[in-house]
Amino acid sequence: MINNERLAETVRGLVELVARLRGPGGCPWDAKQTDATIKIYLIEEAYEVLDAIENGSPDELCSELGDLFFQVLFLCQLSAERGDFDFVRVVEKITEKMVRRHPHVFGKANVANAEEVADNWNRIKREENGQSESFSSQLMSVPGNLPALLRSHRLSERASKAGFDWKSAGAVWEKVEEEFHELGAAVSAGDSNGVSEELGDLLFSLVNLARFWNTNAEELLRMANRKFLRRFKRLEKVLNAKGIGMKEATAEQMDLVWEEGKARGE
Template identity: 45%
Template sequence: MGSEHPFDRLRELCARLRSPEGCPWDREQTLESLRAYIVEEAYEVVDAITAGKPEALAEELGDLLFQVIFVAQLAEERGWFDVVKVCELIHAKMVARHPHVFGDVRVASAQEVVQNWEKIKKNEKKRGALGGVPESLPALLKTLRITEKAAALGFDWEKPEDVLTKVREEVEELAQVVGRSKDERDEAKLREELGDVLFSIANVARHLRVDPEAALQAANRKFAQRFAAMEALASARGWSLDGCTMEQLEALWQQAKAQTDP
């Protein structure tokens, strides 16, 4: 490994791991087997950002970068492309999609940048406006990306209050289905109406410039923290949660909220 640049050294390391003298596990990997690792490493980067820990973020970005270079190594072995080609492609794409930086286009806001970006992408790929949204994205994030693309082309509510009105309409439609007796309830319709509610709520988040995935993750953490405090309170009294009455559970929950809320 004579190269001095860290990127080149990492590239050489991936090639070594895949060589006959390298690692048996790494040699067994395929593009298909690496999919889960790529997703996992991306989420660990997000976790490090959320935690606000620079050292952890640097480490997790390294893990993700390794996956990129390792996948490019497998592609190179198949005669498809190498990581240099990957760098060249993304460089050219970013220059083309920033004509307000590298060309003579003028923009007045970040929103105009997004609108131009979507138009350029549409012309590049010759596909529908919603093309390019990965099928495997988490549902809330996928809703955010879909509605961003639609909004960039002018298909959007004017203000958050309008979307909240839509949420109320969707909740009422869901309530009508839920209100039917179980024998009369259409489960497919129930799923459809629930999906409409969730979609509308994610759209509200976009209008409020809130990442719905991050907001829900924060709500998950808050609930888990309160529930752990609730368990501790019950244990201190010699109670088991599954043996408590609803009144006792509610009292424990309120006490846990008082302890954990700032």
């Protein structure tokens, strides 16, 4: 259970620290920052939080969440200096929003399952934003700055709610095969523009195949990246143990070590 006095003291202390960094006699680097310069750090810290979650380290997660929270407070300080809003208003608004979007908890609404909760959430969100009930407007509201694979997942997910979807995972697989053959034709023709377009179509189809198998292509590619890094690290370690540097190793030597690692499930 969080101690309320400790909560208030620690949050106030960090808010005051950020203000001091930005104020007279503070840090010259922090004083120069703007929303535009800080946004990239916000994204980086968010991804470091994801890494910490995937690494399963509570200490690392605690540290990275702190770094992310600092970026949020920094942006609040910039806005407060302009007279737009402050951290208190941010907390007030998100509290009001969560209460409003959970009428089954804080109101009298009844829901039968998690799907009805999600439907209510989306309806209330549209009402808040003054969006029309059209499915096109719902697709347009998917943030453009999302990672491309995740955005494709969200777009196709919302299109599915309009009935625009494949009937089965098998039908999606047929679409994947179709796009693969079209990519092959573009490659054979030496059509660089066609290759680019067909690669995009194939990726979009693969995103939907993942969705039909109740997973997310963004997460799958993150997992594949981690696996590649793990195997590459092993490859270099094994070659070095044999007195072979990466740049001196032949393709055959690298392939042999790589396949040995795969066979062991590493």
